[in-house]
Amino acid sequence: xxxxxxxxxxxxxxxxAEAAAVVRQGGVVVFPTDTLYGLAADxxxxxxxxxxxxxxxxxxxxxxxxxxxxxxxxxxxxxMTTLARRLAAVFWPGPLTLVVDDRGIVAPAAHxxxxxxxxxxxxxxxxxxxxRLAGGVVTSTSANRSGAPAPVSAAQAWDGLGEAxxxxxxxxxxxxxxxxxxxxxxxxxxxxxxxxxIEWERVVEALERR
Numbered sequence: 182x183x184x185x186x187x188x189x190x191x192x193x194x195x196x197x198a199e200a201a202a203v204v205r206q207g208g209v210v211v212f213p214t215d216t217l218y219g220l221a222a223d224x225x226x227x228x229x230x231x232x233x234x235x236x237x238x239x240x241x242x243x244x245x246x247x248x249x250x251x252x253x254x255x256x257x258x259x260x261m262t263t264l265a266r267r268l269a270a271v272f273w274p275g276p277l278t279l280v281v282d283d284r285g286i287v288a289p290a291a292h293x294x295x296x297x298x299x300x301x302x303x304x305x306x307x308x309x310x311x312x313r314l315a316g317g318v319v320t321s322t323s324a325n326r327s328g329a330p331a332p333v334s335a336a337q338a339w340d341g342l343g344e345a346x347x348x349x350x351x352x353x354x355x356x357x358x359x360x361x362x363x364x365x366x367x368x369x370x371x372x373x374x375x376x377x378x379i380e381w382e383r384v385v386e387a388l389e390r391r
Contacts, residue, residue, distance in 0.1 A: 182344055189213060189352040192307045194314075200350050201314035204229075208347030209236055211324045211338045213355045214248065215305040216276060216378070218332045220346070221248075221312075221319040224291040224298075225258075231290065233320055236345045239327035244292045245320045246278060246361075247300040250309055254317035255279075258286045259298055264388075265366035271387040273302040274309065276361035276378035291320065301361055307352045333357040 183203060185196045200210050200221075207229045210221045220236060222229040224247055233245065249255045252269055260282040261269070268279060278301045283292060292298050300318070303309055312319045323331035324338040324346075332338040335351035362377035364384060371388070373381050 182346060183348040184351065185348070186351045187307055189305070189307055192310055192352070194310070196350075197307070197310045198314050200348055201311055201316075203348045204311070204315040204319060207232070209233055209345075210311075210348035210350060211335065211342065211346050212308060212311055212350040213305065213335070213352035214308040214321060215274075215303045215356060216358060216360060217355050218324040218335065218338045219248075219308075219321040220324050221315065221321065223316065224287045224318060224320050225316075227288040227290055230288045230320070233322060234290075236342060237322065237325070237327045242293055244295060244297070244299060245322050247287075247291070247298055247318055248303050248308055248312050248321040249300050249318045250313035251302055254312070255300060255302075257284070258318055259283055259300065262366055262368070264369060264371060267388060268364065268366055268371065268384065269302070272379060272384075274304040275301070276304070276359075277301055277384070278361045278363045278375075278377075279366045280363060280374060281367055287318075297367070299363055305352075307350060311350070 333355045359378040362379040363375035365372040
């Protein structure tokens with residue numbers, strides 16, 4: 182297993198490139214986001230998706246959250262609605278996950294056969310940079326065994342997963358806090374699926390202002 186240390190605000194591009202190469206080759210890498218530590222894998226690679234579920238010790242019956250490098254990458258894998266674009270313009274990068282229809286590029290196991298994907302652009306140079314260098318999108322499910330506490334440090338992730346992963350990016354302590362707010366943005370009006378770091382009132386007010 183490879184390990185790297187990065188500056189969370191100004192990560193070395195060459196280090197991110199090494200970690201991204203592991204992801205592109207079908208590996209699973211622990212990495213810091215703007216909330217917790219997650220598991221990065223290529224969601225378009227069915228074998229890599231299966232490995233994420235194996236690392237977490239659970240069957241693939243739940244969709245995996247995704248991180249994209251930007252709106253262009255989101256458009257590549259998903260059918261972004263007008264509503265989704267409006268919300269992305271206000272809250273990306275940040276802890277707002279948008280659920281939209283997929284374009285058939287992501288492996289079905291990554292969205293549990295639902296035909297929809299939940300994704301966001303993170304306010305983390307490490308996470309966004311890794312996604313960009315790995316092809317534009319990576320999985321971001323928490324880096325822990327199913328049922329265990331989500332880790333806020335590389336050490337906690339290592340203690341829980343160890344050699345089950347192929348790489349570990351140590352960017353120091355993650356901010357922690359509430360998870361991302363999840364919004365169904367497939368229609369004309371948003372539907373909250375999970376309360377989180379962005380208050381629902383802020384979502385509604387942002388749409389009213391635009």
